[in-house]
Amino acid sequence: MNKQDKKEIDNKGITVKKQDDMPEWYSEVVQKAELADYSTIQGFMVIRPNAYSIWEKIQEYFNKRLDKMQVKNSYFPLLIPESFFKREAEHAKGFAPELAYIQKKEDGERFAIRPTSETVMYDSYSKWIRSWRDLPLRLNQWCNVLRWEVKQTKPFLRTREFLWQEGHNVFETEKEAIKDMMMVIDEYKKLCEEQLAIPALVGRKSDAEKFPGAVTTMTIEALMPDGKALQCGTTHNLGQGFAKVFDIKYLDKNEKQAYPFQTSWGFSTRLIGAVIMVHGDDKGLVLPPKIAKNKAVIVPILIGSQKDKDNILKKSREVEKKLAKFGAFVDDREEYNPGWKFNEWELKGIPLRVEIGPKDLEKKQVTLVRRDSGEKDFVKEKDLVTSVTKTLDDIQKSLFDKAKKFLDSQMDSASSLSELKEKIKQGKMVRAYFTGSEEHEGKIRDSVGVNSRYLEQVKEKGKCIVSGEMTNTIGYFAKSY
Amino acid sequence: MNKQDKKEIDNKGITVKKQDDMPEWYSEVVQKAELADYSTIQGFMVIRPNAYSIWEKIQEYFNKRLDKMQVKNSYFPLLIPESFFKREAEHAKGFAPELAYIQKKEDGERFAIRPTSETVMYDSYSKWIRSWRDLPLRLNQWCNVLRWEVKQTKPFLRTREFLWQEGHNVFETEKEAIKDMMMVIDEYKKLCEEQLAIPALVGRKSDAEKFPGAVTTMTIEALMPDGKALQCGTTHNLGQGFAKVFDIKYLDKNEKQAYPFQTSWGFSTRLIGAVIMVHGDDKGLVLPPKIAKNKAVIVPILIGSQKDKDNILKKSREVEKKLAKFGAFVDDREEYNPGWKFNEWELKGIPLRVEIGPKDLEKKQVTLVRRDSGEKDFVKEKDLVTSVTKTLDDIQKSLFDKAKKFLDSQMDSASSLSELKEKIKQGKMVRAYFTGSEEHEGKIRDSVGVNSRYLEQVKEKGKCIVSGEMTNTIGYFAKSY
Numbered sequence: 001m002n003k004q005d006k007k008e009i010d011n012k013g014i015t016v017k018k019q020d021d022m023p024e025w026y027s028e029v030v031q032k033a034e035l036a037d038y039s040t041i042q043g044f045m046v047i048r049p050n051a052y053s054i055w056e057k058i059q060e061y062f063n064k065r066l067d068k069m070q071v072k073n074s075y076f077p078l079l080i081p082e083s084f085f086k087r088e089a090e091h092a093k094g095f096a097p098e099l100a101y102i103q104k105k106e107d108g109e110r111f112a113i114r115p116t117s118e119t120v121m122y123d124s125y126s127k128w129i130r131s132w133r134d135l136p137l138r139l140n141q142w143c144n145v146l147r148w149e150v151k152q153t154k155p156f157l158r159t160r161e162f163l164w165q166e167g168h169n170v171f172e173t174e175k176e177a178i179k180d181m182m183m184v185i186d187e188y189k190k191l192c193e194e195q196l197a198i199p200a201l202v203g204r205k206s207d208a209e210k211f212p213g214a215v216t217t218m219t220i221e222a223l224m225p226d227g228k229a230l231q232c233g234t235t236h237n238l239g240q241g242f243a244k245v246f247d248i249k250y251l252d253k254n255e256k257q258a259y260p261f262q263t264s265w266g267f268s269t270r271l272i273g274a275v276i277m278v279h280g281d282d283k284g285l286v287l288p289p290k291i292a293k294n295k296a297v298i299v300p301i302l303i304g305s306q307k308d309k310d311n312i313l314k315k316s317r318e319v320e321k322k323l324a325k326f327g328a329f330v331d332d333r334e335e336y337n338p339g340w341k342f343n344e345w346e347l348k349g350i351p352l353r354v355e356i357g358p359k360d361l362e363k364k365q366v367t368l369v370r371r372d373s374g375e376k377d378f379v380k381e382k383d384l385v386t387s388v389t390k391t392l393d394d395i396q397k398s399l400f401d402k403a404k405k406f407l408d409s410q411m412d413s414a415s416s417l418s419e420l421k422e423k424i425k426q427g428k429m430v431r432a433y434f435t436g437s438e439e440h441e442g443k444i445r446d447s448v449g450v451n452s453r454y455l456e457q458v459k460e461k462g463k464c465i466v467s468g469e470m471t472n473t474i475g476y477f478a479k480s481y
Numbered sequence: 482m483n484k485q486d487k488k489e490i491d492n493k494g495i496t497v498k499k500q501d502d503m504p505e506w507y508s509e510v511v512q513k514a515e516l517a518d519y520s521t522i523q524g525f526m527v528i529r530p531n532a533y534s535i536w537e538k539i540q541e542y543f544n545k546r547l548d549k550m551q552v553k554n555s556y557f558p559l560l561i562p563e564s565f566f567k568r569e570a571e572h573a574k575g576f577a578p579e580l581a582y583i584q585k586k587e588d589g590e591r592f593a594i595r596p597t598s599e600t601v602m603y604d605s606y607s608k609w610i611r612s613w614r615d616l617p618l619r620l621n622q623w624c625n626v627l628r629w630e631v632k633q634t635k636p637f638l639r640t641r642e643f644l645w646q647e648g649h650n651v652f653e654t655e656k657e658a659i660k661d662m663m664m665v666i667d668e669y670k671k672l673c674e675e676q677l678a679i680p681a682l683v684g685r686k687s688d689a690e691k692f693p694g695a696v697t698t699m700t701i702e703a704l705m706p707d708g709k710a711l712q713c714g715t716t717h718n719l720g721q722g723f724a725k726v727f728d729i730k731y732l733d734k735n736e737k738q739a740y741p742f743q744t745s746w747g748f749s750t751r752l753i754g755a756v757i758m759v760h761g762d763d764k765g766l767v768l769p770p771k772i773a774k775n776k777a778v779i780v781p782i783l784i785g786s787q788k789d790k791d792n793i794l795k796k797s798r799e800v801e802k803k804l805a806k807f808g809a810f811v812d813d814r815e816e817y818n819p820g821w822k823f824n825e826w827e828l829k830g831i832p833l834r835v836e837i838g839p840k841d842l843e844k845k846q847v848t849l850v851r852r853d854s855g856e857k858d859f860v861k862e863k864d865l866v867t868s869v870t871k872t873l874d875d876i877q878k879s880l881f882d883k884a885k886k887f888l889d890s891q892m893d894s895a896s897s898l899s900e901l902k903e904k905i906k907q908g909k910m911v912r913a914y915f916t917g918s919e920e921h922e923g924k925i926r927d928s929v930g931v932n933s934r935y936l937e938q939v940k941e942k943g944k945c946i947v948s949g950e951m952t953n954t955i956g957y958f959a960k961s962y
Contacts, residue, residue, distance in 0.1 A: 037605055039558045040565075041592060046605050049553035049620065056554065072530035073537065077520045078594075078625055078642050084521075100583045102594065104629060111522060113559075113583070113594070124518055124527050133816060139530065144559055144625065148585060161559050335614060 013343060017282050022226045026154075029276055033285040033348050036155040043153040043160035050285075050348055051156070051272050053293040055163065058271065059142060061195055061290075062165065065187055071138040071167055076121050078144075079111040084119035087245040091118065094212025098147040113146040118213065118238075118264055121168050122246040131251045132172060135260060140167040156273030157230070157481050164268035170260045172252065174239070177261035178216075181235045184265045185218040188233040196271060197288040197399040198222045198278050199407050200232060201429075203454025203476065208441040211264075215239035221453045221476075223407050224277045227427025229453045229478040232274055233267035273481075278403050279372075285349030286371055288399050289392040296328040296388065297345045301338050301357030308358055316356050319366060322384055326392070328354065346371060351395050352388065372398055417465055420477060421448045427479070429453075433462035434475035440466040450477050494824060498763050503707045507635075510757055514766040514829045517636040524634040524641035531766075531829055532637070532753050534774040536644065539752065540623060542676055542771075543646065546668055552619040552648055557602050559625075560592040565600035568726040572599065575693025579628040594627040599694065599719075599745055602649050603727040612732045613653060616741060621648040637754030638711070638962050645749035651741045653733065655720070658742035659697075662716045665746045666699040669714040677752060678769040678880040679703045679759050680888050681713060682910075684935025684957065689922040692745075696720040702934045702957075704888050705758045708908025710934045710959040713755055714748035754962075759884050760853075766830030767852055769880050770873040777809040777869065778826045782819050782838030789839055797837050800847060803865055807873070809835065827852060832876050833869065853879055898946055901958060902929045908960070910934075914943035915956035921947040931958050 014032060018025045030036050035051035038044075047055070066073070079102065085092045099112040114120065121139070129137060142165050153159050167184065171177045185202055192200040200220040210217035214236035221229045242248070243259040252258045279286040289295045300316040302309045316330045331341050338355075345353060355367040366384065368377045372395050379387040412428040414420035423430045434440060436455045443466050445451055452475040461470045495513060499506045511517050516532035519525075528536070547554070560583065566573045580593040595601065602620070610618060623646050634640050648665065652658045666683055673681040681701040691698035695717035702710045723729070724740040733739045760767040770776045781797040783790045797811045812822050819836075826834060836848040847865065849858045853876050860868040893909040895901040904911045915921060917936050924947050926932055933956040942951045 037608070039601070040562055040604060041558060041560055042587060044558040044560060046558065047556035049555050052555045053553075055556075072534070074530050074533045075528040075536075075625075075644060077522060077525040077527065078627065079522055079525065081521055100585050102581045102583050104581050106523060120520070123521060127518070144556075146559065163556060 013347070014282060014284055018225065018280065022277075023154075025280075025282075026277060029280050029284055030155045035272070035276065035285070038155070043149055045155045045159050045161075047163070047269065051269075054272050054275065054287070054291050055269055057291040057293060058191070058195065059165075062187075062191060065191075066140055066167075069138065069183070069187075071140045071169070073141065074139045075141050075143065076114075076117050076124065078114055080114050080117075080120045082110040082112060084123060085112065087119065088213045088242055091213035091242075095147075098149065100146055100148045114143075115145055115147045116264075116266070117141065117143075117145075117166055118168065118242055119246070122242050122248060122262075125168075125170060126246050126248045129170060129248055129250050129260065132253050134250060135170055135172050136176065137170040138167070139169070140165055154273075154481075156270055156276070158270075162268045162270065164266050166264060166266040169263045170243075170248065171262070172250075172258075172260060174237075174261045177237050177239075177263050180263045181216065181218055181237045181265070184263070185220060185233070185235045188220045188235070188265075188267060191267070192220060192222060192232055192271075192274075193400065195288070195290045196275050196278075197290075197396055197403065198232070198274055199400065199404040201407075201454065201476065203456050205234070206436045206438075206441055206452045206455055206475065208438045209451055209453075211236045213238060213241055214264075215241070219454050222274050222278065223410055223429055223478065224274070224481070225406065226277075227410060227429070227479060229429060229480045230270070230274050230277075231453075231480070232271055233265070235265035236263060238262040238264060279399050280349075283343075284347035286399070287349035287351055289351040289396050292349070292351050293327050294329055294350055295326040295392055296323055296352040296354055297341075297350045298323070298328055298330045298354040298356065299338055299341050299345075300330065300332060301355055301360075304358050308361075312356055312358065312361060315361055319354060319356065319381075319384065323354070323388060326352075326388060351392060354388075370395055414465065415463070417444070417447055420444070420465060424448055424450055424477060424479060429476060429478040431456075431474050431476050432465040433471055434473060435464045435467065435469055435471045436473045436475060440464060444477070448477070450479055452476060453478055453480060494828070495763060495765055499706065499761065503758075504635075506761075506763075507754075507758060510761050510765050511636045516753070516757065516766070519636070524630055526636045526640050526642075528644070528750065532750075535753050535756065535768070535772050536750055538772040538774060539672070539676065540646075543668075543672060546672075547621055547648075550619065550664070550668075552621045552650070554622065555620045556622050556624065557595075557598050557605065559595055561595050561598075561601045563591040563593060565604060566593065568600065569694045569723055572694035572723075576628075579630065581627055581629045595624075596626055596628045597745075597747070598622065598624075598626075598647055599649065599723055600727070603723050603729060603743075606649075606651060607727050607729045610651060610729055610731050610741065613734050616651055616653050616731060617657065618651040619648070620650070621646055635754075635962075637751055637757070639751075643749050643751065645747050647745060647747040650744045651724075651729065652743070653731075653739075653741060655718075655742045658718050658720075658744050661744045662697065662699055662718045662746070665744070666701060666714070666716045669701045669716070669746075669748060672748070673701060673703065673713055673752075673755075674881065676769070676771045677756050677759075678771075678877055678884065679713070679755055680881065680885040682710075682888075682935065682957065684937050686715070687917045687919075687922055687933045687936055687956065689919045690932055690934075692717045694719060694722055695745075696722070700935050703755050703759065704891055704910055704959065705755070705962070706887065707758075708891060708910070708960060710910060710957075710961045711751070711755050711758075712934075712961070713752055714746070716746035717744060719743040719745060760880050761830075764824075765828035767880070768830035768832055770832045770877050773830070773832050774808050775810055775831055776807040776873055777804055777833040777835055778822075778831045779804070779809055779811045779835040779837065780819055780822050780826075781811065781813060782836055782841075785839050789842075793837055793839065793842060796842055800835060800837065800862075800865065804835070804869060807833075807869060832873060835869075851876055895946065895958075896944070898925070898928055901925070901946060905929055905931055905958060905960060910957060910959040912937075912955050912957050913946040914952055915954060916945045916948065916950055916952045917954045917956060921945060925958070929958070931960055933957060934959055934961060 037046045101110045189200045192198045205217035216237040240259040353369040414432045518527045582591045670681045686698040697718040721740045834850040895913045
């Protein structure tokens, strides 16, 4: 290793331990694993290929689910007339502070960059929906949205611009709308758990925390290693509120004009932030195999005579072909040595490393090294595909299990505000009886400094932690991103 | 057919012949085939699922090509600081009139919504590129862009916001940059010809028509049935101009600081407009099979006893399964009769209709009807997949051949300005010797009212149509979108 190479490794490695300073660790992983970079304009980010490919994997998976749900993709305008926002009072209040308007006006009206697309989509829906034959209408779009945050921004977790999907469905009955809200939140949970290997908590948002304009909001929340909760996706039953203000009416089967019921739902590139935080370690990113474009990297150990080297390279190419369906690739760069490459791909989170050296060649084997555990395994060439499949499955499962174990260990309960405060301070996710009312939530916010993450209805009643009233509702509390 | 249904068909059908009034025909097809809808804000459009799925097919195809070219997808910010635009003089001049700035400022600086991303991307590139080891750098993004057009807008062809891909590559040598520009324009030609079934003309843009900031621009142009040319994609050799103003420097293999060479290239949702215009007919959209999500629709002809109907439906489901890889689906809606369905799917351009009625059932066959020619074919069930594959291939080829024949018939030449003017008036694409200089192009614009679409270098010299100078350059002229 020459001096130049040595220096680059030092520059590239993560210098802070995740446990010691998670914000700084996060920031280093994002930068050094080339996931994102800051933009000149504050609060904006560049999503680099290593992170964008995660988003593409999520899209690939979720597009199939959308297809199953008969939701079709479409694209609506980036700009929304100011007057549209004013129609639904709660929606207007919720989004007004974060809107960015453009300078150009027409007929005296200002246009905002979309922070979410309910209003602009439902304006179109009002033209398209005429009869019960036009229902259900199910549309989704993958797009960028802008919310002019004043809070501190952080790549993926909170940025002024982010990418997301937003689904907007219209039904004849409230029952169908509620079913849709519940079905999609379950899809989100599956996405988190089965693809991202992140255990997800599901519940209803309190009145204070629900989406501006929604009747009910369902949420999936994940717990980060620092004890903070991260909202990973929400689905909303919008009732008939938007239909009424956007004049979406249809002729029902009895030839009568009726307002339909609506849902909307979305998740964003924030999920990438969750993946980084939940699975990453002191060496950098750790990617669950299912969302890794390149699930394996092949590193030839080029030692010995030129002929030996040629044979090792040849074998590496053979292995690359056999592992093509895993997106495996050979790192054959001559300007870097194997140690440098190991560090590089560990930093970037590739789930599996395949080493091929003179000994491997001799024994007709390859060496597999797991990114999550560092475990080494020698695998006979003939068993290669089976072993790699099994190991990747196992990595996926191990990552989930580890995160689940942590989540379980963090769950606690409280029966008084002071106990809640104490446990929140310890970084726990705390359950407590709580009516869910805006008034009581305000009191918790004032004394403990957190909001509820979600609510759960239970059979057995208990005393509300704020008012002492008996209630069936349990609130879950944690610090949050 | 009840009265209500009858009325809907009348409403839905195209009322203008393509040949009689192409602008009105286009507008009806866009609306009635549910490809796009106008937005409240002038010059913006909603891309509806029938058109968005074409875009997704194009993305699916082109992402594979990008992968082959080792270009990686990424995402850069929507907003660009005003100062970035001012750095490259030509670029600034070219885009200034179309920029939309947001009202929010920071440190007194305004931010524009991206009309193209050279500047914002190259600001990042200047941070990332340090050494020859970092080159080539090849990134692409799929995104929305905004150009505040003052010309009349038209769905897909000219809108203030549109979707596109933009690739931005950086190389050590000019040779590589030129090679990239030529390779990608060839990819664009293949995309047009092999996927969209649109014959494409390839050439170099004149100085007056090239991209603001480029050394050379290559273009693919397609000829629309009204004789107007449509620019379908461009690739640019940017030379070192942007590198110099954005301070992109790297340490070369001789340990010396050097400026790299750059390219950029893009195509947009405008391609969807080309597909509509080139292949559509008096019944509506005609989709080339390769870009149709649903290449076949199965329409059960439900006549006879309930048992007969059940059998026909059952058979339809079987056929749907067999044709799953073609995205075939059964239209089993009870509220519409077969005639209505035929019209609906013809309007929407589905390449192939599979009819299944009592006679088909009896003869163990299905009836195939081609969208492009209306030809009927009876196919034995056992030959189903083979026949459908063959027919779809044939439709793809026929559409291309027809468009190619038209293109060839429209090509003409001129040796004087008056001849050029006359032939342009006839709706021809006209070739003529022409130096390509801005001065001469200005004269043609003034006297004939068109610009050159592209230039070609030829061996044999001829007299420039403007100046009479001998030149190796031939210009191609046509009215354009």
